[in-house]
Amino acid sequence: xxxxxxxxxxxxxxxxxxxxxxxxxxxxxxxxxxxxxxxxxxxxxxxxxxxxxxxxxxxxxxxxxxxxxxxxxxxxxxxxxxxxxxxxxxxxxxxxxxxxxxxxxxxxxxxxxxxxxxxxxxxxxxxxxxxxxxxxxxxxxxxxxxxxxxxxxxxxxxxxxxxxxxxxxxxxxxxxxxxxxxxxxxxxxxxxxxxxxxxxxxxxxxxxxxxxxxxxxxxxxxxxxxxxxxxxxxxxxxxxxxxxxxxxxxxxxxxxxxxxxxxxxxxxxxxxxxxxxxxxxxxxxxxxxxxxxxxxxxxxxxxxxxxxxxxxxxxxxxxxxxxxxxxxxxxxxxxxxx
Amino acid sequence: xxxxxxxxxxxxxxxxxxxxxxxxxxxxxxxxxxxxxxxxxxxxxxxxxxxxxxxxxxxxxxxxxxxxxxxxxxxxxxxxxxxxxxxxxxxxxxxxxxxxxxxxxxxxxxxxxxxxxxxxxxxxxxxxxxxxxxxxxxxxxxxxxxxxxxxxxxxxxxxxxxxxxxxxxxxxxxxxxxxxxxxxxxxxxxxxxxxxxxxxxxxxxxxxxxxxxxxxxxxxxxxxxxxxxxxxxxxxxxxxxxxxxxxxxxxxxxxxxxxxxxxxxxxxxxxxxxxxxxxxxxxxxxxxxxxxxxxxxxxxxxxxxxxxxxxxxxxxxxxxxxxxxxxxxxxxxxxxxx
DNA sequence: TCAAAAGTGTTATCCTTACACCCATGT
DNA sequence: ACATGGGTGTAAGGATAACACTTTTGA
Numbered sequence: 079x080x081x082x083x084x085x086x087x088x089x090x091x092x093x094x095x096x097x098x099x100x101x102x103x104x105x106x107x108x109x110x111x112x113x114x115x116x117x118x119x120x121x122x123x124x125x126x127x128x129x130x131x132x133x134x135x136x137x138x139x140x141x142x143x144x145x146x147x148x149x150x151x152x153x154x155x156x157x158x159x160x161x162x163x164x165x166x167x168x169x170x171x172x173x174x175x176x177x178x179x180x181x182x183x184x185x186x187x188x189x190x191x192x193x194x195x196x197x198x199x200x201x202x203x204x205x206x207x208x209x210x211x212x213x214x215x216x217x218x219x220x221x222x223x224x225x226x227x228x229x230x231x232x233x234x235x236x237x238x239x240x241x242x243x244x245x246x247x248x249x250x251x252x253x254x255x256x257x258x259x260x261x262x263x264x265x266x267x268x269x270x271x272x273x274x275x276x277x278x279x280x281x282x283x284x285x286x287x288x289x290x291x292x293x294x295x296x297x298x299x300x301x302x303x304x305x306x307x308x309x310x311x312x313x314x315x316x317x318x319x320x321x322x323x324x325x326x327x328x329x330x331x332x333x334x335x336x337x338x339x340x341x342x343x344x345x346x347x348x349x350x351x352x353x354x355x356x357x358x359x360x361x362x363x364x365x366x367x368x369x370x371x372x373x374x375x376x377x378x379x380x381x382x383x384x385x386x387x388x389x390x391x392x393x394x395x396x397x398x399x400x401x402x403x404x405x406x407x408x409x410x411x412x413x414x415x416x
Numbered sequence: 417x418x419x420x421x422x423x424x425x426x427x428x429x430x431x432x433x434x435x436x437x438x439x440x441x442x443x444x445x446x447x448x449x450x451x452x453x454x455x456x457x458x459x460x461x462x463x464x465x466x467x468x469x470x471x472x473x474x475x476x477x478x479x480x481x482x483x484x485x486x487x488x489x490x491x492x493x494x495x496x497x498x499x500x501x502x503x504x505x506x507x508x509x510x511x512x513x514x515x516x517x518x519x520x521x522x523x524x525x526x527x528x529x530x531x532x533x534x535x536x537x538x539x540x541x542x543x544x545x546x547x548x549x550x551x552x553x554x555x556x557x558x559x560x561x562x563x564x565x566x567x568x569x570x571x572x573x574x575x576x577x578x579x580x581x582x583x584x585x586x587x588x589x590x591x592x593x594x595x596x597x598x599x600x601x602x603x604x605x606x607x608x609x610x611x612x613x614x615x616x617x618x619x620x621x622x623x624x625x626x627x628x629x630x631x632x633x634x635x636x637x638x639x640x641x642x643x644x645x646x647x648x649x650x651x652x653x654x655x656x657x658x659x660x661x662x663x664x665x666x667x668x669x670x671x672x673x674x675x676x677x678x679x680x681x682x683x684x685x686x687x688x689x690x691x692x693x694x695x696x697x698x699x700x701x702x703x704x705x706x707x708x709x710x711x712x713x714x715x716x717x718x719x720x721x722x723x724x725x726x727x728x729x730x731x732x733x734x735x736x737x738x739x740x741x742x743x744x745x746x747x748x749x750x751x752x753x754x
Numbered sequence: 755t756c757a758a759a760a761g762t763g764t765t766a767t768c769c770t771t772a773c774a775c776c777c778a779t780g781t
Numbered sequence: 782a783c784a785t786g787g788g789t790g791t792a793a794g795g796a797t798a799a800c801a802c803t804t805t806t807g808a
Contacts, residue, residue, distance in 0.1 A: 332748060346788090368769095372769085391786075412703035412797075684761090702761085702799090
């Protein structure tokens with residue numbers, strides 16, 4: 079897996095250069111130009127499931143080249159998603175940019191720079207294009223949904239990771255591998271941290287338990303006893319999805335982004351269930367409410383929802399003003415006043 | 417939330433498309449290729465000042481084209497910074513990617529994709545290249561340093577912003593402009609939020625108070641009574657610096673990144689002053705200490721510092737283990753246990 | 755001796771967590 | 782009637798903010 083390494087490159091050119099000489103900033107390079115690709119993770123929550131908008135019946139994310147007609151990267155993303163899926167986007171934010179090393183194209187090796195985005199919307203099913211659909215996140219990451227407690231798939235996965243740890247050459251390596259997987263997956267008495275989606279995916283990848291990692295290696299057989307580790311995606315799209323999930327799970331805690339995934343009004347339970355779907359965790363009802371009340375995130379409407387299966391519930395709306403207000407979550411610095 | 421259906425449908429795909437049909441993803445585009453540029457904000461804290469590593473005696477950030485020889489974007493950034501400044505980098509993270517619209521080059525219009533990075537290091541002055549140097553952040557953003565209370569420059573700036581607000585065509589526009597600048601700058605009874613560096617810069621830019629915004633408009637004279645708004649930089653480098661400062665000010669609150677800016681051991685005061693330099697705020701001594709103690713971020717060493725100007729102080733070291741431990745700051749979700 | 759900074763303690767308040775319990779409705 | 786979810790109250794414990802104060806050095 080290409081992970082950006084942190085070892086300094088040894089290529090250090092030392093030269094003598096005066097103030098007048100222009101340092102070559104932004105000089106048109108003699109190197110090959112790049113293709114720029116835009117990739118979108120479009121997320122929604124429907125029927126208590128977090129979902130992602132896909133092409134090719136679930137095998138890839140909407141994506142396409144950045145073109146000169148696009149006014150900006152964001153505009154390009156919007157354009158591609160709408161063209162490919164007929165779905166207009168609302169809230170959108172940049173995720174990450176990475177450069178594949180020498181992706182091969184018919185016209186020879188070309189490097190591609192990929193800029194990924196995360197968009198939050200409501201699922202809409204009017205006029206979808208062929209092959210376009212919404213799939214649960216947990217189809218691709220079945221070990222990430224802990225709403226009903228640790229999912230059954232986790233046992234076999236931990237077993238396979240333990241075997242992987244034992245395969246390591248030396249004793250310290252074995253210990254290190256075990257420490258890492260237990261830490262990432264909350265095994266061995268440690269707590270599950272729902273934000274570490276990417277770390278878990280990369281660990282599985284490194285352990286050869288992810289289908290994508292076996293690509294290219296011709297006819298490498300499935301490891302004996304390898305557990306199922308979710309549906310694969312084209313290229314590294316699943317990795318990008320993991321990045322998006324991690325980002326959203328982290329962000330939901332300190333910015334009011336859930337509301338982008340909800341209709342204009344909603345009950346407390348719907349709100350809580352949206353957060354639960356994203357975090358993959360069950361939350362405490364009363365305290366969740368109190369949190370909303372106390373942070374003044376919502377205000378009541380006149381509407382009452384009767385399709386609750388119990389007592390009718392008031393519908394609330396997001397207080398848009400909070401976006402303008404102070405306090406982006408917890409100010410963890412003990413400021414001195416005066 | 418949509419409640420019409422209660423069955424957890426896991427998949428909603430409309431349309432007929434086999435796995436074999438290919439949607440045109442990543443098709444080699446007929447559009448112009450791009451140059452990719454890497455830009456680095458290299459930050460350090462020395463003598464109670466947050467500093468940035470610059471070229472051209474303070475006018476630009478280290479940058480250069482991404483080349484085919486680079487193994488990754490990060491490797492490219494490291495390579496350029498070391499080549500241009502002879503400074504090796506430690507901690508590094510991606511900031512943002514943007515695409516300029518049609519930057520003009522000698523060979524005609526070409527689009528450039530810029531990927532910016534933030535690096536944290538210790539200042540070192542061995543063998544600096546000519547024109548290379550470290551400058552205080554606040555040379556570029558003099559309104560951002562509130563460690564001695566609101567800086568004197570803030571008065572004239574608010575005055576100019578008020579004039580800008582009054583210039584607006586209609587009454588509601590005037591009101592809106594006033595609301596925006598007061599909100600961003602903590603004027604009119606509102607609190608200063610040190611994280612909103614980029615918003616403040618962009619507001620000044622929009623108001624025509626930033627030198628960079630007057631570029632290209634030929635011989636547009638300095639507005640009468642326009643206050644000094646810091647040193648300018650080449651292109652949009654100052655904007656990138658604003659993004660970096662904002663990011664660092666936010667991140668320092670929930671991730672232990674300050675330690676990347678400090679030597680291996682340090683006193684509490686040095687630690688506090690580094691945070692103060694970055695945040696541009698004074699912090700409460702005792703409570704700051706308590707925060708460090710309680711979060712177990714540091715551990716004492718045997719060393720005692722005598723050059724304190726007062727009672728000697730113990731030197732501490734960062735507990736690297738915390739990076740591996742739980743709790744990424746505040747878990748703002750009331751999880752249910754069991 | 756005094757300035758300067760290190761370092762300790764105490765209090766009131768607020769936030770978080772965890773329980774316990776009642777309310778209103780549809781079936 | 783009862784299951785289901787809506788909605789309220791309260792008490793313990795921990796974190797935070799704001800003070801007040803003592804200690805130890807160098808100059």
